[in-house]
Amino acid sequence: MKTLLLPSSEESLSLAADLLRAGELVAFPTETVYGLGADALNAKAVLSIFAAKGRPADNPLIVHIHDRAQLPDLCTVPEAAIPLMDAFWPGPLTILFNRKPAVPSEVTAGLPTVAVRMPSHPVAAAMLKACGLPIAAPSANSSGRPSPTLAAHVLEDLQGKIPLILDGGPCEVGVESTVLDLCHGVPTILRPGGVTKEMLESVLHTEVALAGSILRPLKPDEKALSPGMRYKHYAPKAAVTLVEGEEEAVLARLQDLYRREAEAGRKSCVLCFSEHMDQLRDCRPHDIGSKDHAEEIAHRLFDTLRRLDEEGMETVFSEVVPPEGVGLAVMNRLGRAAAFRTIKA
Numbered sequence: 001m002k003t004l005l006l007p008s009s010e011e012s013l014s015l016a017a018d019l020l021r022a023g024e025l026v027a028f029p030t031e032t033v034y035g036l037g038a039d040a041l042n043a044k045a046v047l048s049i050f051a052a053k054g055r056p057a058d059n060p061l062i063v064h065i066h067d068r069a070q071l072p073d074l075c076t077v078p079e080a081a082i083p084l085m086d087a088f089w090p091g092p093l094t095i096l097f098n099r100k101p102a103v104p105s106e107v108t109a110g111l112p113t114v115a116v117r118m119p120s121h122p123v124a125a126a127m128l129k130a131c132g133l134p135i136a137a138p139s140a141n142s143s144g145r146p147s148p149t150l151a152a153h154v155l156e157d158l159q160g161k162i163p164l165i166l167d168g169g170p171c172e173v174g175v176e177s178t179v180l181d182l183c184h185g186v187p188t189i190l191r192p193g194g195v196t197k198e199m200l201e202s203v204l205h206t207e208v209a210l211a212g213s214i215l216r217p218l219k220p221d222e223k224a225l226s227p228g229m230r231y232k233h234y235a236p237k238a239a240v241t242l243v244e245g246e247e248e249a250v251l252a253r254l255q256d257l258y259r260r261e262a263e264a265g266r267k268s269c270v271l272c273f274s275e276h277m278d279q280l281r282d283c284r285p286h287d288i289g290s291k292d293h294a295e296e297i298a299h300r301l302f303d304t305l306r307r308l309d310e311e312g313m314e315t316v317f318s319e320v321v322p323p324e325g326v327g328l329a330v331m332n333r334l335g336r337a338a339a340f341r342t343i344k345a
Ligand code: AMP
Pocket: 059, 060, 061, 062, 096, 108, 111, 113, 114, 115, 137, 138, 139, 176, 177, 179, 190, 191, 225, 226, 227, 228, 229
């Protein structure tokens, strides 16, 4: 299959809408990462998403809408969700709702809940409006690779497997949406993202819990609240290790670790803050962004992880950010890229 890569225009949006209505797949930009969309009410179209990505069938998808009027066909909406939708939709917040029978079980992996989000990216919004359908869409990467934040990343993974990629430039947030569970008692973040715990609490006026496995691996006997958390994710081919502690100790340890790898003949590098590029200049430093701007680090993170593969890195050592605000989403993704291997400096 030939894959078209087109900028957003009236023609490309109308082609996207035609393809989606015909049960085909379209990759499209959102403010979080690129999504791989199909008609959420067409089980066969939804199954082809799993095939193109190599995604396990028990990992459910997020349904994207452009208008709240689409909700009653998909799910029931609890009172508590309304202030959240008022505050954060359109935007990078996915909410779990109890599903209605119209939603095929292929979308929800058989769960009684359906995850719904209204993206704010103008191309996503225009595409959703043009096709008039709820669109099921996971990230548009091959399963197990870092999520795509550029159209070129989608092409890297899915060329020849899908008919169309809409190019909307780099994704602003750079990590996937916050997934919030309102269906099981205390509101709980299953996956941290651009809408932070602090932002949710300020609207809900109550404490928001974090799923246990956000900053550590799932235990063998632990049930994944969000099935996606069972899977190895965001993993570059290199063995990544996080180094935490006081700044000076971390810098010294990174230099030491890099030197040992070089002596052992392994291709290695460090991921560090912009502020430390100069001090770590002999350690093949990769700039992850300023230490005071978790948003900037999130924006660049997946592109940086993809480049490690291209460069053939075998071992990678990374600085860490405090797990607060968007820093929590950064540490969740970075932690998973490192299989939560951490050294205290
Ligand atoms: P992705 O589409 O790649 O961003 O992955 C979607 C994420 O949303 C996965 O981590 C899923 O586990 C999670 N998710 C989707 N639907 C549900 C649901 N009904 N219950 C819990 N988690 C969900």
